[in-house]
Amino acid sequence: MPRIERLPEPHVYPAYGIYLLQSQHRLVRRLKRLYEPSVHGHKTWGSSFLLMDYLEHEPMNKKASVMEIGCGWGPAAIFCAKKFDAKVTGVDMDPDVFPFMEVLAALNDVDVASLVSKYEDLTSKQLTGQKLLIGSDICFWDKLVKPLSKLITRALKSGVERVIITDPGRPTFYELADLCSKKHDVSLQEWFAVQPNHFTGEVLEIRARKEKKEED
Numbered sequence: 001m002p003r004i005e006r007l008p009e010p011h012v013y014p015a016y017g018i019y020l021l022q023s024q025h026r027l028v029r030r031l032k033r034l035y036e037p038s039v040h041g042h043k044t045w046g047s048s049f050l051l052m053d054y055l056e057h058e059p060m061n062k063k064a065s066v067m068e069i070g071c072g073w074g075p076a077a078i079f080c081a082k083k084f085d086a087k088v089t090g091v092d093m094d095p096d097v098f099p100f101m102e103v104l105a106a107l108n109d110v111d112v113a114s115l116v117s118k119y120e121d122l123t124s125k126q127l128t129g130q131k132l133l134i135g136s137d138i139c140f141w142d143k144l145v146k147p148l149s150k151l152i153t154r155a156l157k158s159g160v161e162r163v164i165i166t167d168p169g170r171p172t173f174y175e176l177a178d179l180c181s182k183k184h185d186v187s188l189q190e191w192f193a194v195q196p197n198h199f200t201g202e203v204l205e206i207r208a209r210k211e212k213k214e215e216d
């Protein structure tokens with residue numbers, strides 16, 4: 001059994017080696033007076049714990065560059081910075097999510113760069129140099145499926161080695177998995193996280209399809 005950890009104050013909770021804040025935490029309440037995330041980026045979503053758990057089993061290289069798209073409060077990005085010493089960038093179309101990400105980064109003593117961008121506006125130049133592209137619960141509307149599919153193709157063409165997306169199992173996410181499987185190597189697995197609570201969902205990992213060697 002893990003050792004008992006005394007938490008520094010109420011409404012702080014640990015998961016996968018990082019600390020997170022509940023909505024009732026005084027800093028979150030104060031930030032919510034000033035910033036209003038408007039595209040569902042108003043909390044840490046359960047799918048981010050699937051990403052953390054998956055990366056504990058299928059780890060990334062230490063110190064690699066990681067981009068979290070649709071980052072919201074950036075829990076998975078902060079996990080990568082803490083656990084793998086990764087160079088992380090949180091990307092979101094909603095600038096109001098970033099103050100929350102900054103506070104969580106400070107709480108965990110890591111640095112996270114931020115970039116305001118829609119999926120469709122992320123360029124090959126911005127993607128070049130990233131080893132891993134991650135996202136949790138980012139494909140929740142029909143209109144997000146195609147921009148995400150195109151972004152994934154752009155990322156793999158720009159040299160991104162792995163794209164990992166987690167989801168509670170929305171129809172739009174399966175549509176995205178289906179589109180990706182037509183062009184790339186795809187693994188879709190049911191997964192569960194055990195921290196901070198039991199949470200079940202899906203993990204989609206996408207890699208560039210290996211070119212078949214020509215017959216002699």
Ligand SMILES: C[S@@+](CC[C@H](N)C(=O)[O-])C[C@H]1O[C@@H](n2cnc3c(N)ncnc32)[C@H](O)[C@@H]1O
Nearest residue numbers: 039041044045048070071072093094118119136
């Ligand atoms: C359900 S929240 C998930 C946040 C975070 N990944 C998590 O798991 O806690 C979805 C996030 O995607 C962002 N988002 C939605 N559509 C987007 C788009 N087209 N481009 C970039 N970000 C987008 C939202 O602003 C929001 O922060």
